[in-house]
Amino acid sequence: MDVMEKLTILADAAKYDAACTSSGVTRGGRAGTIGTASNSGCCHTFSADGRCVSLLKVLYTNCCCYDCAYCVNRRSNDVPRTAFTPRELAELAIQFYRRNYIEGLFLSSAVLKSPDYTTERMIETLRLLRTEYAFNGYIHAKAIPGADPGLTYELGLLADRLSVNIELPSESSLRLLAPDKSRASIFKPMAQIRDGAAQSKAELKLYRHAPRFAPAGQSTQMIVGATPESDRHILTLTEGLYKKYRLKRVFYSAYMPVSDHKNLPAPAHFKPPLLREHRLYQADWLLRFYGFTAQEILDDSHPNFDAALDPKSDWALRHPEFFPVEVNRADYEAILRVPGIGMRGAERIVAARRYGPLSFEGLKRLGVVMKRAQYFITCGGRMLPGLRCSPDSVYRRLTGLEQGLLGSGESWQQLSLFEQGAG
Amino acid sequence: MTAYRYDGTFAGFLTCVWDALECGIEPVEFLLPDGGAALWETREPATDRGKAKRLYTALAKRVSPAFQKLIARGFLTCLPQKELDLLVLIRRGLAEGDRVRLDLSNPVMARVNLALTKMWTEWDHLKGFVRFSDLDGALVGEIEPKNRVLPLLASHFAARYSGERLALYDRTHHEVFLSDRGRWKLLPAEDFRMGPAGAQERAFRAMWRNYYQTIAIEGRLNPKCQSTHMPKRYRHVMTEFLTDEELETGLPGRSAAGSLGDGRGNKRTP
Numbered sequence: 001m002d003v004m005e006k007l008t009i010l011a012d013a014a015k016y017d018a019a020c021t022s023s024g025v026t027r028g029g030r031a032g033t034i035g036t037a038s039n040s041g042c043c044h045t046f047s048a049d050g051r052c053v054s055l056l057k058v059l060y061t062n063c064c065c066y067d068c069a070y071c072v073n074r075r076s077n078d079v080p081r082t083a084f085t086p087r088e089l090a091e092l093a094i095q096f097y098r099r100n101y102i103e104g105l106f107l108s109s110a111v112l113k114s115p116d117y118t119t120e121r122m123i124e125t126l127r128l129l130r131t132e133y134a135f136n137g138y139i140h141a142k143a144i145p146g147a148d149p150g151l152t153y154e155l156g157l158l159a160d161r162l163s164v165n166i167e168l169p170s171e172s173s174l175r176l177l178a179p180d181k182s183r184a185s186i187f188k189p190m191a192q193i194r195d196g197a198a199q200s201k202a203e204l205k206l207y208r209h210a211p212r213f214a215p216a217g218q219s220t221q222m223i224v225g226a227t228p229e230s231d232r233h234i235l236t237l238t239e240g241l242y243k244k245y246r247l248k249r250v251f252y253s254a255y256m257p258v259s260d261h262k263n264l265p266a267p268a269h270f271k272p273p274l275l276r277e278h279r280l281y282q283a284d285w286l287l288r289f290y291g292f293t294a295q296e297i298l299d300d301s302h303p304n305f306d307a308a309l310d311p312k313s314d315w316a317l318r319h320p321e322f323f324p325v326e327v328n329r330a331d332y333e334a335i336l337r338v339p340g341i342g343m344r345g346a347e348r349i350v351a352a353r354r355y356g357p358l359s360f361e362g363l364k365r366l367g368v369v370m371k372r373a374q375y376f377i378t379c380g381g382r383m384l385p386g387l388r389c390s391p392d393s394v395y396r397r398l399t400g401l402e403q404g405l406l407g408s409g410e411s412w413q414q415l416s417l418f419e420q421g422a423g
Numbered sequence: 424m425t426a427y428r429y430d431g432t433f434a435g436f437l438t439c440v441w442d443a444l445e446c447g448i449e450p451v452e453f454l455l456p457d458g459g460a461a462l463w464e465t466r467e468p469a470t471d472r473g474k475a476k477r478l479y480t481a482l483a484k485r486v487s488p489a490f491q492k493l494i495a496r497g498f499l500t501c502l503p504q505k506e507l508d509l510l511v512l513i514r515r516g517l518a519e520g521d522r523v524r525l526d527l528s529n530p531v532m533a534r535v536n537l538a539l540t541k542m543w544t545e546w547d548h549l550k551g552f553v554r555f556s557d558l559d560g561a562l563v564g565e566i567e568p569k570n571r572v573l574p575l576l577a578s579h580f581a582a583r584y585s586g587e588r589l590a591l592y593d594r595t596h597h598e599v600f601l602s603d604r605g606r607w608k609l610l611p612a613e614d615f616r617m618g619p620a621g622a623q624e625r626a627f628r629a630m631w632r633n634y635y636q637t638i639a640i641e642g643r644l645n646p647k648c649q650s651t652h653m654p655k656r657y658r659h660v661m662t663e664f665l666t667d668e669e670l671e672t673g674l675p676g677r678s679a680a681g682s683l684g685d686g687r688g689n690k691r692t693p
């Protein structure tokens with residue numbers, strides 16, 4: 001089989017993984033090497049489904065000895081199988097990188113023979129790239145659950161980011177659908193990566209040439225909609241991952257019906273829950289950058305997202321006591337909670353009012369979009385002149401805005417925005 | 424009423440600013456050499472690098488380094504009559520000091536800032552969307568940006584490919600960036616053709632196009648979302664949307680790229 005065919009098969013098999021970022025580490029150019037990395041990541045193209053492409057995302061092999069029901073590569077599925085050689089893959093990555101097609105490599109793999117054997121092949125590929133090809137760009141590698149910790153450590157010395165996929169949001173779903181994996185086999189490497197990265201950081205402070213272990217940290221992804229967990233369950237799990245395992249990113253992947261396993265939704269009428277995935281990304285954003293807790297966004301009386309409204313507006317409407325926010329006096333954190341005002345808007349407001357008091361006109365010139373924000377702010381003690389509203393009408397208008405954004409009917413389901421395009 | 428005519432360089436612009444400050448002139452327009460006849464009296468101070476340099480240094484010393492940068496970067500944007508806005512800011516900066524940078528809701532400042540934001544977005548896009556071809560060992564590519572981002576892209580690519588020979592041509596501003604193993608320069612260049620590629624280069628292009636097609640998930644096709652993230656105007660220099668012939672002759676142009684529609688450009692026949 002030639003490399004073109006292998007690439008087709010192994011890219012196809014890897015494409016359901018949602019992680020695509022090249023972020024988290026900055027590295028300038030070094031003489032004698034090829035490549036740089038930038039903390040904020042870089043998108044190189046967008047595929048026809050609107051997802052960003054930053055890294056060459058492939059499996060080392062799709063030959064798998066496991067049988068996870070939700071996965072196209074499961075042992076019992078009848079698909080063509082192949083594997084790269086380390087040399088083929090390294091050469092391909094370098095040649096793509098030279099042409100600026102990609103920001104680096106995202107190497108994952110099915111479990112060929114055993115977790116250890118698979119990890120060894122991945123290590124060999126990355127070692128070729130880093131040493132013989134002197135590749136200094138971004139590498140994201142997937143740690144294989146069940147592999148020897150020593151091997152995972154070696155992988156982390158060659159990669160910028162490691163990830164272990166949670167796969168499914170609960171132990172019971174995992175038992176049902178991924179019989180070869182256990183919660184422990186997933187969380188053990190996750191803890192190892194967390195501790196390894198922390199230790200490496202501490203050592204680097206003492207001596208400059210200490211080994212760098214996964215300097216861009218770790219991420220994970222989970223499949224949404226294949227199993228019955230609530231949004232609240234998922235968001236609380238996410239919050240724990242950020243706090244306990246210090247993950248850099250959690251990715252959500254709307255389940256694509258790739259199997260007719262009895263424990264999975266029947267493929268025939270199943271629509272991948274793209275809107276739900278979108279709401280999860282929005283809420284995830286609120287957790288990471290806007291100072292919200294999972295409990296604030298969703299709770300027992302409110303365990304799932306409102307399909308018609310973004311989570312930030314939803315929170316605002318449930319907390320009238322917090323509003324209106326006076327833009328000339330409120331602190332940054334309070335301004336961030338206003339629907340329609342993002343981080344950049346809040347920063348500009350805080351900077352600009354040091355020059356002089358802000359008017360509604362001035363706010364608009366700063367680039368603050370008033371469509372949502374107008375219901376929640378005052379400028380010098382006044383609401384936007386001429387604005388009339390009641391709680392009901394605000395709900396209707398805000399959901400109306402969402403409808404406009406999302407389109408209606410079918411295309412409403414088609415939505416797949418990767419929030420704000422930042423890694 | 425007065426207009427300025429200058430050579431389009433930053434030094435030329437600063438020379439005009441010097442003149443305007445010295446003689447207390449408030450111009451209504453800035454013109455380039457081929458910019459047509461002015462309706463008003465036109466001043467044409469000859470570009471004076473010495474004066475330009477002194478003024479440039481004064482911006483950092485008397486206002487702030489950040490302000491100096493704002494003016495220099497602002498000059499690279501495609502804001503129409505950016506010179507007038509920048510002159511206003513320089514006047515205010517020299518009078519009020521660095522505080523002027525906080526006056527974000529001022530119309531002139533807001534306009535310049537918006538133009539800068541757009542330029543940085545374009546720069547950020549192009550860092551990823553630029554495509555090189557390996558032609559006899561040198562990496563060659565083209566861009567067609569709205570803003571003059573080539574000087575900003577130059578250092579990025581020179582560092583990234585410090586062991587390679589590079590050429591990146593800006594079709595809009597007729598300028599080429601050349602780099603030879605880390606040492607680089609920018610030169611004016613009227614015309615540029617990439618020329619035919621060898622078999623190996625074509626093979627890698629084909630693999631990339633193939634990869635690009637493979638990764639789209641059928642159940643999620645969403646051309647609208649795709650073009651929000653990647654405006655169509657970039658596509659006519661991107662390998663995955665072009666045939667070898669289009670890439671090498673540089674001929675697809677805006678209209679062709681605009682008609683790609685479903686974003687699966689390489690399915691078209693040339």
Ligand code: SF4
Binds near residue numbers: 022052422
């Ligand atoms: S869209 Fe965001 S997550 Fe995806 S590559 Fe670009 S920066 Fe990274």
Ligand code: SF4
Binds near residue numbers: 067110
């Ligand atoms: S181990 Fe990975 S590749 Fe193999 S079936 Fe499970 S999810 Fe798929």
